[in-house]
């Protein structure tokens with residue numbers, strides 16, 4: 482089967498900036514059932530409704546070590562997939578240097594002001610509601626361990642990212658990678674990404690950086706640009722930049738995707754395309 486690269490339901494949750502005067506609540510509609518409703522309670526191939534060969538076709542572009550990990554425990558894989566597929570697909574949208582959000586100037590519909598949450602921020606900041614709640618939970622747990630975690634950057638609009646990019650695009654980082662994402666290509670535009678504490682390469686070795694490495698996933702936060710994966714992600718190592726993915730997706734990432742967010746979101750991106758195609762063909 483041809484690989485589906487079209488964006489999935491992002492348009493249903495992200496509003497085009499041009500017409501974004503009113504926020505609306507996220508709702509499932511009858512015409513767009515979530516996977517879990519459709520697949521609950523049956524055996525893997527039956528519960529997903531498609532054949533093994535069709536499913537295998539979703540795995541072909543993954544590295545062999547990930548395919549092997551999935552094949553080694555398919556039952557757990559499908560169980561964990563079911564759990565994350567209860568969540569709206571906009572939480573798993575894949576963005577990289579080649580793949581922008583769609584539409585490119587969209588914004589999330591459920592942004593909240595972080596000033597109404599018990600979190601520390603160094604300037605006014607917004608995130609999607611679920612990410613704000615997960616940040617508050619993470620902050621509290623860190624504080625309980627005597628660790629101070631605060632946010633220095635959250636949601637960014639397309640226009641803000643464009644200004645930032647235009648200002649910085651002549652600068653490159655140490656690996657020759659751009660220091661700022663192009664507008665439409667920043668995870669910050671999803672309202673799910675946060676830069677914590679310090680934008681310094683050695684943040685990962687501080688006690689705050691280490692605490693995040695060990696505990697962020699428990700609260701649904703995933704490191705987006707890990708060390709030694711610069712070529713894959715297109716970004717220098719950023720020990721401060723985390724993306725809210727849900728705790729269930731972080732477990733899936735760790736168990737089956739070598740704990741590399743890029744592989745997980747790339748897979749889910751294709752999976753939703755595959756599912757859409759399958760459903761259309763029904």
Ligand SMILES: [Zn+2]
Nearest residue numbers: 674675676722
């Ligand atoms: Zn960032």
